[in-house]
Amino acid sequence: MTTKMMGAKVQRVEDDRLVRGTGRYVDDVAPDALHAAVLRSPHAHARIVSIDVDAVLDVEGVHAVWTHEDLEGAMAEPLPLLIPHPTLTHGRTQYALAKDEVNHVGEAIAFVVADDRYVAEDALARIVVEYELLPAVVGIEAARTATHLVHDDVPGNVAARMEQSNGDAAAAIAAAPHTLSLDLKIERSACMPMEGRGTVARWDPDQNRLQVWTSTQTSTGVRAAVAAKLGLDLGQVDVITPDVGGGFGVKIVHPWPEELLVPLAAQRLGRAVKFTEDRREHFISSAHERAQMHHVEVGFDDEGRVLGLDVRFWHDHGAYTPYGLIVPIITSTQLLGPYKPGAYHVQFDSLYTNTVIVTPYRGAGRPQGCFVMERTMDAIAAELGKDRADVRAVNFIQPDEFPYDQGLIFQDGRELKYDSGDYPAMLAKIKELVDWDHFEDFRAAKAAEGKRVGLGLACYVEGTGVGPYEGAHVHIETSGKVKVATGLTSQGQGHQTAFAQIVADELGVRFEDVEITTGDTRRMPYAVGTFASRAAVMSGSAIHLAAKRTKEKALRIAADALEADVDDLEIVDGVVSVKGTDSSIPLGTVAVLSNPLRYAFDEASKAATQFNVGDPTKPPVAEDDEPGLEGKDFYSPPRSTFASGMHAVIVETDVETAEIRILKYAVVHDCGHLINPMIVEGQIHGGVAQGVGGALYERMAYDESGQLLNASFMDFLMPYVTEVPASIEIDHLETPSPLNPLGIKGAGEAGVIPGSAAFAAAIEDAERLPITAMPISPSELFALRATHAPH
Numbered sequence: 001m002t003t004k005m006m007g008a009k010v011q012r013v014e015d016d017r018l019v020r021g022t023g024r025y026v027d028d029v030a031p032d033a034l035h036a037a038v039l040r041s042p043h044a045h046a047r048i049v050s051i052d053v054d055a056v057l058d059v060e061g062v063h064a065v066w067t068h069e070d071l072e073g074a075m076a077e078p079l080p081l082l083i084p085h086p087t088l089t090h091g092r093t094q095y096a097l098a099k100d101e102v103n104h105v106g107e108a109i110a111f112v113v114a115d116d117r118y119v120a121e122d123a124l125a126r127i128v129v130e131y132e133l134l135p136a137v138v139g140i141e142a143a144r145t146a147t148h149l150v151h152d153d154v155p156g157n158v159a160a161r162m163e164q165s166n167g168d169a170a171a172a173i174a175a176a177p178h179t180l181s182l183d184l185k186i187e188r189s190a191c192m193p194m195e196g197r198g199t200v201a202r203w204d205p206d207q208n209r210l211q212v213w214t215s216t217q218t219s220t221g222v223r224a225a226v227a228a229k230l231g232l233d234l235g236q237v238d239v240i241t242p243d244v245g246g247g248f249g250v251k252i253v254h255p256w257p258e259e260l261l262v263p264l265a266a267q268r269l270g271r272a273v274k275f276t277e278d279r280r281e282h283f284i285s286s287a288h289e290r291a292q293m294h295h296v297e298v299g300f301d302d303e304g305r306v307l308g309l310d311v312r313f314w315h316d317h318g319a320y321t322p323y324g325l326i327v328p329i330i331t332s333t334q335l336l337g338p339y340k341p342g343a344y345h346v347q348f349d350s351l352y353t354n355t356v357i358v359t360p361y362r363g364a365g366r367p368q369g370c371f372v373m374e375r376t377m378d379a380i381a382a383e384l385g386k387d388r389a390d391v392r393a394v395n396f397i398q399p400d401e402f403p404y405d406q407g408l409i410f411q412d413g414r415e416l417k418y419d420s421g422d423y424p425a426m427l428a429k430i431k432e433l434v435d436w437d438h439f440e441d442f443r444a445a446k447a448a449e450g451k452r453v454g455l456g457l458a459c460y461v462e463g464t465g466v467g468p469y470e471g472a473h474v475h476i477e478t479s480g481k482v483k484v485a486t487g488l489t490s491q492g493q494g495h496q497t498a499f500a501q502i503v504a505d506e507l508g509v510r511f512e513d514v515e516i517t518t519g520d521t522r523r524m525p526y527a528v529g530t531f532a533s534r535a536a537v538m539s540g541s542a543i544h545l546a547a548k549r550t551k552e553k554a555l556r557i558a559a560d561a562l563e564a565d566v567d568d569l570e571i572v573d574g575v576v577s578v579k580g581t582d583s584s585i586p587l588g589t590v591a592v593l594s595n596p597l598r599y600a601f602d603e604a605s606k607a608a609t610q611f612n613v614g615d616p617t618k619p620p621v622a623e624d625d626e627p628g629l630e631g632k633d634f635y636s637p638p639r640s641t642f643a644s645g646m647h648a649v650i651v652e653t654d655v656e657t658a659e660i661r662i663l664k665y666a667v668v669h670d671c672g673h674l675i676n677p678m679i680v681e682g683q684i685h686g687g688v689a690q691g692v693g694g695a696l697y698e699r700m701a702y703d704e705s706g707q708l709l710n711a712s713f714m715d716f717l718m719p720y721v722t723e724v725p726a727s728i729e730i731d732h733l734e735t736p737s738p739l740n741p742l743g744i745k746g747a748g749e750a751g752v753i754p755g756s757a758a759f760a761a762a763i764e765d766a767e768r769l770p771i772t773a774m775p776i777s778p779s780e781l782f783a784l785r786a787t788h789a790p791h
């Protein structure tokens with residue numbers, strides 16, 4: 001019997017290659033390419049009076065220098081606004097190269113192509129730009145006062161105001177026996193993939209075709225943007241995404257100016273052209289996220305049951321809104337987590353500031369929402385003197401209440417309806433992992449040693465597997481090897497392994513015989529992309545369906561060859577056989593038979609032999625089938641599926657230095673049926689590391705003039721292996737999703753979501769001080785101690 005692969009802890013097939021340094025990234029492509037470099041604004045807000053590029057043209061080795069004036073047609077128009085929303089009345093996007101005005105330090109102004117990067121950078125230094133400086137709007141407070149405007153025609157710096165409600169929250173709060181209000185803040189941060197952005201393009205003048213290699217989360221998105229902006233047919237553009245050294249959201253197609261300028265340069269110059277982002281560019285000209293301020297009003301009963309919840313928040317959107325309102329909408333809808341408040345009202349303002357644009361960063365608005373909801377739960381427990389886990393439990397949606405409708409509209413425009421989950425069971429598991437009920441004994445023992453410890457808990461849900469669709473193509477070769485293509489891309493999630501597991505199970509072939517290709521529009525031109533923890537649900541389901549289709553075809557052809565009934569056949573280890581007999585045929589031979597060249601199967605030698613005189617009245621393959629042993633299918637979900645999780649952390653806060661040490665980190669996670677628990681746990685580890693960064697270290701330190709003061713790894717504190725918990729205890733719960741054939745939910749972002757909420761709770765528990773803003777550093781904790789009496 002073939003071993004069942006779904007659910008097995010299979011070692012990732014991609015790692016050997018990547019760890020040995022034989023991965024192939026965009027920068028490895030086309031070593032003969034010309035190099036591009038970008039002149040970026042040194043000012044946060046300025047009008048461009050003039051740009052003089054004359055001195056550049058004399059530089060030896062320079063092939064092109066462009067400003068906005070050199071762009072034509074659609075390239076001279078602003079970049080697309082990807083996800084428009086009716087409430088986004090003042091959406092703005094940047095130009096590929098700034099026209100008239102710059103709105104953040106790092107905005108692209110001029111583009112140089114030269115023999116190499118050194119020449120290109122030297123050439124940039126010769127460009128003279130005259131600026132008229134304008135006042136910079138930095139931070140949410142400055143944006144709200146609207147003393148100065150980022151965009152002249154956007155009153156109050158408000159890109160959009162949006163509200164949603166389920167019930168009358170104000171009335172419920174007014175009538176509640178207890179009320180509280182909280183002000184909560186999360187600072188701006190960003191993802192830092194090891195590989196920055198990068199694009200290479202080559203124009204083939206004979207075929208009028210463009211080939212683009214780009215480090216992206218969506219090859220098809222780049223293809224569509226490049227074709228539209230350069231006035232080409234989709235069929236003239238191939239986008240290939242080789243290995244990607246991390247994306248974490250920043251590589252979802254924007255498209256980035258360089259992803260358009262590089263192909264244009266390749267087309268205009270007839271040479272391969274390359275752009276590779278450096279780390280400083282990543283800080284000042286890619287994207288950030290997280291910065292939000294929230295005001296919460298909550299009304300609750302004696303048990304801590306939330307009767308009414310009103311959340312007002314302000315989202316720092318940076319200089320432009322390429323992604324519409326996706327991040328604050330996610331906060332506003334997924335903030336509710338596993339809970340069912342009696343009534344809920346939420347309103348947010350999305351504000352422009354003269355800082356780097358905001359696009360989704362792993363978790364995308366959920367870490368903020370989770371922070372708000374979980375701080376609220378802790379505040380309720382403190383107010384009532386109740387156990388923090390008990391307060392959560394009385395607010396949980398119960399297992400028999402699914403599907404549960406939160407009465408809101410999700411970011412995909414569909415109803416916010418949770419499909420499945422078991423939050424009470426999850427709470428029981430996480431309590432066990434950290435010995436919740438005996439924590440006071442632990443605290444007392446530590447106190448006796450003069451140490452201060454605290455325990456924090458945070459719960460969340462995550463809408464995953466968002467549509468509209470993903471597809472897959474499965475092809476069985478005559479060798480019996482199975483080649484599978486799906487259009488979304490991989491940034492390190494282990495798709496080649498997990499998807500091969502799905503194929504091996506469905507087709508009955510050996511895992512080793514399956515090869516997965518992602519992110520190549522030549523193989524799969526129709527696809528959406530890898531973001532929003534959607535690959536497992538979307539491509540996983542499509543691959544399963546395509547494999548099923550291919551298997552059915554294989555069985556039809558094999559039945560013909562073996563003169564057996566399809567229902568009597570089975571495929572094990574890549575061999576089709578008549579159950580209970582020794583009559584069999586390898587899948588590779590079935591592939592041979594599927595060829596219209598009309599082969600015959602020789603039962604004695606178990607080989608396919610070609611003959612030319614077969615019965616011309618008989619179809620080459622089984623009735624109604626197309627030739628070739630392959631199958632294609634697409635999967636489109638009815639709505640998102642809701643994964644969930646709970647994290648608990650135990651910290652020690654140094655009594656003298658306020659240093660925060662992690663003593664234990666535990667996770668219970670439910671992403672439905674697990675394809676590969678080892679991969680999911682790896683995803684959780686990575687997410688927790690980013691959660692630790694967001695809670696304790698990472699923030700973008702802008703000064704008042706809009707200069708980013710810590711735009712390097714010397715100054716921006718990312719947790720190293722020394723700061724991440726050495727061991728993270730993980731337990732799984734599997735409540736299958738009824739929305740897809742494999743019963744899976746996404747897992748890619750889960751680890752990061754509750755980080756700030758859990759650490760804030762643990763530090764508050766250790767210190768008996770209100771923690772209302774994250775991240776928190778030892779010096780900030782130290783200062784808090786000085787200004788607050790412990791509660």
Ligand code: MCN
Pocket residue numbers: 193245246247248249361362363464491492493494495498499530531532533534535536537671672673674675676677679680683686744745746747748749
């Ligand atoms: N998986 C599984 N069983 C499940 C669910 C998922 O075995 N029930 C596996 C999947 O097969 C896949 C991995 O877990 O190999 C993550 O699956 P999924 O939740 O579908 O997430 P995506 O593959 O769509 O990845 C996107 C997600 C996001 S949104 C960000 S941001 C992120 C993340 O993945 N960026 C990453 N994880 C990352 N990991 C790496 N190494 N690099 C990034 O840039």
